[in-house]
Amino acid sequence: MISEEYFYAIALRECSHIGDINFHKLIRNFGSAQEAWKRGKKEYKKLDGMGLKTVSDIGNEEHLKFAERELEFCERNAIQIKLRHLGEAPTLLNECMDAPAILYQKGNINDSLQKLSIVGTRNMTTYGQQFIEDFFGATQSAAYASVSGLALGIDKEVHEQSIRHQKPTIAVLAHGFQFLYPAKNRKLSEKIVQEGGALLTEFNSSRKPDRENFIQRNRIVAGISSSTIVVETGFGGGSVSTAAFANDYNRDVFALPGKITDVCSQGCNQLIFHNKATAISTVKDLINMLGLNNPQEKIEELFPYSETLIQLTENQKFIYQSIKENPQISLDDLGQKIDIPSHKILPIILELELLGKVKSFSGRQFIAN
Known part of the structure; x- marks a missing residue:
């Protein structure tokens, strides 16, 4: 049975003007979502930097009805609800100031495993694909979980190679669990959960995959991991925003360099040029920098030489x-x-x-x- 704290947390987060940061201000002041719901509007003057407009929607009965429907949906569909203020968010993500107040999770996440976010363009080339294959092949004996965004291209390849090499993988979604975008990856999403990984989102079940959600989603991809690897991306690609979040969170960022004429490498080259990412020269060096233990004795070089x-x-x-x-x-x-x-x-x-x-x-x- 889910406690009332989850019920009030969902209702509170649904209020207009109560984003993740304001949510946590309320929790810090009132101790719980339930108390914030009951006292936030009456006692808002106790809240530093929070005016009447911010708390005006607290107490709205419609949000309680919404929370009830959301809890029922999660129970029917085996979706776990994780509250950051109860210490249920992944450890590294919890360190981020703007981490989601609520996470919805299907499947399992082993918080003790090192996590690596591997992201890139939907327009993957054979160069990017070969790198991903080589990386997973070389880290066969290392213990870690991969993280990506379930998009086509690089993300899809990361999740598939993880499953192929028996590595748990976490797909961070830009929508709620009533939807699956892109629809082509539905079977892959089911396989991820079946093989010991997880689907994770901050969006309630009814949220559609709107354009603005994807950048918001990328901060979770960056925040949940100790390192982010950008395989291929163009100028201004979504993966550049993931790298920016990772830099803001003081995480390691690595990028795969490519020809300056290759559109899919221009974003990576730019990150390296502006010192926003460390250039990947060989898979072996990358593995050493990531601190992965027990790599294979023979590791193929990305740019091999004898x-x-x-x-x-x-x-x-x-x-x-x-x-x-x-x-x-x-x-x-x-x-x-x-x-x-x-x-x-x-x-x-x-x-x-x-x-x-x-x-x-x-x-x-x-x-x-």
Whole structure:
């Protein structure tokens, strides 16, 4: 039996001018949704920065009737209701100031599992598809849950590869559970739940997939995960907004670079250029940066090369060997050690970095791979 707190929370959130932030102001002041419903309109002067207009709709009987119908719909359709102020929201999402007050969930979310949001364009190319296949293949033995938006293209591929590799996946919807958009993904949505994943939305059951909902949805995609990976997106694509939310929440963002002439890579390139995302050079490096444990022993490179085919120049060999013998040596110390000016060493180190032979750290320190 669902407690009255859920009933009043739904009614309160339905009020005009009571968004997620105002909802939590009311909860902080009155202790519960039930108390906020009963006292919010009468005692609004206690609320910092909240006027009579904001609370004017509290107490509206129509919202109580709506809440009753919503609870009945959720019970009939095995939909869980999660209230943030009761600590029921996913942990990382709960840290976001503008996190949803109420979440509707079908299926299961293991909050202890690391979550990775992987997003991109509906117009996926073979380049993006190959990256997703390689990533899931390389992380077969790692424990994590993927998150995406159930759209066509990249999102669909992420959910399908997750299921194929027996990884739980979370689809964040831009509408309520009376609808499924796009309809083509209905069977996939059912499979996600069957295979131990979840469908998640902040929208009540009657909310349609309106255009403005998708940007709002993207903040959940970004907030629920420790990292967001943008595979392919054009200028101004929806995934750019997901990356922006992730940056605002101080989460890691990675983007797959592509040709500047490829429309589907221009958004990724822009994120990298403006330091809004770290460029993905290899799947192996990405896995290391994500901190995924127990990756496969052999991880295919996104841009593969064979070490036996790399012919280093004499200068490259000399610099490489010097770094190898002095791990985490700084540029200045290296210059003194081998008696070569720093400005002449740096271009050679950059060449070695591009070849995957050297890795740089903050403070211009280097180690040999």
